[in-house]
Amino acid sequence: EERIPRNFITDIIDDDLNSGRHDHVATRFPPEPNGYLHIGHAKSICLNFGLARDYKGTCNLRFDDTNPEKEDMEYINSIQRDVQWLGFKWTEIRHSSDYFDRLYGYALELIDKGLAYVDELSPDEIREYRGTLKEPGKESPYRNRSVEENRALFEKMKAGEFKEGQVCLRAKIDMASPFICMRDPVIYRVRFAEHAITKDKWCIYPMYDFTHCISDAIEGITHSICTLEFQDNRRLYDWVLDHISIKARPHQYEMSRLNLEGSITSKRKLNLLVKEGIVDGWDDPRLTTISGLRRRGYTPASIREFCRRIGVTKQENVVEMSALESCIRDDLNKNAPRAMAVLHPIKLVIDNYGEDGVTDTSYTISNHPEREDLGTRTITISKELYIDEADFREEANKQYKRLKLGHEVRLRNSYVVQAVSCEKDTEGRVTVVHVLAVPNSVGATIEGHKPKGVIHWVDANNCYRGKVNLYENLFNVPNPGAAEDFLSTVNKNSKIEIENAALEASLKNAKVGQSFQFEREGYFCVDSKNSTEDKPEFNLTVALRETKKV
Ligand code: ATP
Ligand code: MG
Ligand code: MG
Known part of the structure; x- marks a missing residue:
């Protein structure tokens, strides 16, 4: 039975369950449907779905679909297929877009509380005003509009009366915060691209930091796991939930990304x-x-x-x-069952094939050396075989354990053979090797014939x-x-x-x-x-x- 090995997250969960802070575990895997899943996502999938399995909890597959221009149904479908293929079942499928109405409502709530404002700075100006780690940011001249004005402007944003980038909604937090993400982050922006699911219903879209925490709360997520680059954003995650009227309190935990x-x-x-x-x-x-x-x-x-x-x-x-x-x-x-395959074939002709002791036509061999349950199969042999060009040399030193002129090798599952001559093409490449098989040497050690190597082959007349x-x-x-x-x-x-x-x-x-x-x-x-x-x-x-x- 598979279980996640103990780690700092299972420690936190054990603690939460023991202290009674939670009586169950609810996780989610939240990909943005803007591409196919990769091995880094597998780490997150195994953790989130694995925790739900190990603690008999729930795990939702949530499409974090708030960037309409980059997202597509092809990606939504491939993500579902890949999660299932990896062996996991979600409790429910959700989309951040399922919550667009509620998210809009919570944005209005922040506006009404004087905690959000419609800004008319351009995206470049917003970046510039945000400042750097060394200096505090500068307040936007639009920061202190009245609630009524903000409501009216936000409704106009929703109605499509502004161009992309002309206005946005920002949370009113602290332009001097040591955490840049707390310097009045943008929480809504205007986008006219068609959304994969909501089509053209919306032309304003909530930003990740506003959407994610609220979606987690709506779904009753207990442990919301993300990667380390979101460590600072945890402040914003908590700030949003602290300032809206939602009861559930999910918590964000960060782990390192997989870098391969x-x-x-x-x-x-x-x-x-x-x-x-x-x-x-x-x-x-x-x-x-x-x-x-x-x-x-x-x-x-x-x-x-x-x-x-x-x-x-x-x-x-x-x-x-x-x-x-x-x-x-x-x-x-x-x-995996075993098979013989010659990738760069040259011919091997058994010159004495058909003579006494060299008359085999087939072998029944096991498909796996240790797994009887994988059964057997029959391979054929005839006068002409293929071997790999790398398995024959006219001359070679002692380290070369394969076939060379005048020396012997064992054909896997078959005869010991000695190379007697070879034919070449006009460029000097060996095309045919002639051998003599040691009679009755299949599965037997014949006095005076102790080949050092074994090479694989296939029947040239049946392959x-x-x-x-x-x-x-x-x-x-x-x-x-x-x-x-x-x-x-x-x-x-x-x-x-x-x-x-x-x-x-x-x-x-x-x-x-x-x-x-x-x-x-x-x-x-x-x-x-x-x-x-x-x-x-x-x-x-x-x-x-x-x-x-x-
Ligand atoms: P990308 O840069 O590939 O778009 P992303 O983090 O933006 O990565 P999302 O679709 O948002 O991709 O990721 C879904 C979930 O998978 C998130 O919770 C994210 O933290 C996690 N995840 C993504 N990449 C990795 C990774 N390399 N290692 C661990 N978890 C990852
Ligand atoms: Mg990304
Ligand atoms: Mg992302």
Whole structure:
């Protein structure tokens, strides 16, 4: 059974439950529907939904949809799919836009209490007047309008009588506050873009800091978890709830973001990669979006395990990509059936095939060395096989444990063979290797024949010639997000397409959602986008072992 390992948030919750401050736990996961979810969101999902599971509480999926120009139904749908795929169920789906009427009412309440005013400074002026950490801000000349004037102007804002940026509603707090976010923050602005759900009902939209705390209160959220950059904003979160007539009192807690080495976890930047056509959509297997990881062959359990391993703290840090990779490797090592696949095929001809002791035509082999429940399959063998070009050399030193002229190697599940000669093309590349098989050497040790290595192969007369995609890091630098021009850090050779790999015949029937260990090569899954019924295409999920960086 999965449980969130203890962390500072579970400590707070335990304390709240023991002291009677709360008698239940209510959380929410609040994505803005302006892109697809990524691995950073997975951390928040596993925590929020995991707390609801562990404490038998509730967790809402709330779309924080207050920026109409950037948001879209496509994103709303993909987010639901990804949360479910990760293995979580929400208590209810909510939208910040469900509360637009109530939010408007609370804005009027602040106006009536003399705690909000309509400002006519331009966005640039507002920024300038806000001041810096070193100096207090300057009050807007519109700050002291009467309640009546503010009400009338705010109603005109709602009626569409102002242009975008011409006016806004600001909370009247403290222009000298040491917390910049408390210097009369904007709480409503004018936007004429069509909203994905409310369409053109509204042309004023509440800002995040005003919306989030009230939405949490409306939903009865007890523990509202966000990332550390919102630490200062907690003052504003509390200020808003302190000054409106709402009873519920949710509390905000901050944890560190997940920063994953060599990956981008900003929807804005991910969007740019998609729009520029640098990747094949939001689900490109090189992206650490949830949909990209899915298409890459990650399982939901492996991502949940990753989130367990990284934990929940207040320390900012960068997690190595190898930490994510080892989670899927562990999962697939246990669960993925084995298969043989030759990525760069050259022919191997068994010259003495058909002679005494070299007459096998098939083998029934287990699909997994430790998992009988994964069953067996039958592979065929004939006079002509394919092996990988990297598994043969005319000459090589002792470290080379594969096939070389005059030496022996074992064919996986089959004969010991000795290389006797090879054929080359006009460029000098080996195309065919001739071998002699040691008679009766299948599954047996023959006196005088002790090969040091084992290589994999497929039957050249019965195999599936299909496409395999290999991937390398999408970025050339460990922290692409920090680069001035992050698009210039893209590795142009991060996708390697092998059009005509030689795969064991059974792989022709592989279906989307299946993963395999291609022996000696790595873990691969069936691509969900480009595969067809009888022509599956395979994506590299992860190498067999962690490759040391040089
Ligand atoms: P982005 O920059 O990708 O748009 P965001 O924080 O604006 O990120 P939201 O859609 O607002 O994205 O995020 C929804 C929830 O997921 C928030 O509670 C946010 O704190 C959390 N979240 C987003 N990114 C991360 C991350 N890298 N690590 C942990 N939690 C994250
Ligand atoms: Mg956000
Ligand atoms: Mg964002």
